[in-house]
Amino acid sequence: MKGSLIIIGFFVLGCLSGLSDITFNITKTDISFYALCALMFSVGISIGNDPQTIKNFRALNPRLIFLPVMTILGTLAGTALASLILPHRSLTECMAVGSGFGYYSLSSIFITEYKGAELGTIALLSNITREIITLLAAPLLVRWFGNLAPISSGGATTMDTTLPIITRYxxxxxxxxxxxxxxVVDFSVPFLVTFFCSI
Known part of the structure; x- marks a missing residue:
């Protein structure tokens, strides 16, 4: 949760800097593209740096392969329903935001690149909220819906930031x-976000 608060703090600091014209106009530069490239490189390193992860995958119950698939489908269905009560947002915009699956740093940069800063900010806040809800509500999710519920709720964050709280409960x-x-969910983010932003 500390990491989420730090991210929110930097976001607020960036907003205040932009409002006060302290920083240069980021929209006139390619800095967000380079930041995205650096982020993708870091994701690749973190996945490739842990060979034990691949070994652990082989020991999984084959039926559990459906858990990330159902998380993805459930999230997309939920965002499609949300678009019905958000008339100023299209179905594809809502689904692009939902396709972040809690991976706020990557999805918000992609969406900002394709759809602009406003929707990118919505994606950032939406996906941070998903992570914070998982961190705070994990014990209730386990009690009401079972042990897999906080895993599905955590989306792409379940292999890093929400893993300790999931393990605990x-x-x-x-x-x-x-x-x-x-x-699996993490890997789907760049493909689904860019897909929904492109159509």
């Missing part, structure tokens, strides 16, 4: 499931 036996889920 779902149990140590769900660590590999959580990492696998996060890996």
């Amino acid at each position: 779902s149990g140590q036996e769900f660590v590999v499931v959580s990492i696998f889920h996060g890996f």
Whole structure:
């Protein structure tokens, strides 16, 4: 949760800097593109740097492969329904925001590049909120919906920031499931976000 608060703090600091004209106009530069490239490179390093993750995937129950698929489909269905009560936002814009699956740093940069800063900011706040809800509501999710609920709720964050809280409340036996889920959902983010932003 500390990491989420730091991200929010930098976001607020950026907004204040932009309003006070302290910083240069980022829209006239390619800095966001280079930041995105650096972020994708970092994601690749973090995945490739842990060979144990691939070994743990092989030990999974084959039925659990459907968990990240259902998380993706459920999130997209939810954002499609949300678009019905948001007349100023199109179906594809809502689904692009939902396709971040909690991965706020990557999805918000993609959406800003394709659709502008306003929707990128909405994606940032929406996906940070998803992570914070998972961190705060994990014990309730386990009690009401079962051990897999906080994993699905966490989306792409379940292999990093929400993993400790999931392990604490779902149990140590769900660590590999959580990492696998996060890996698959995380991998889908750039493809789905750019797909919905492009149509």
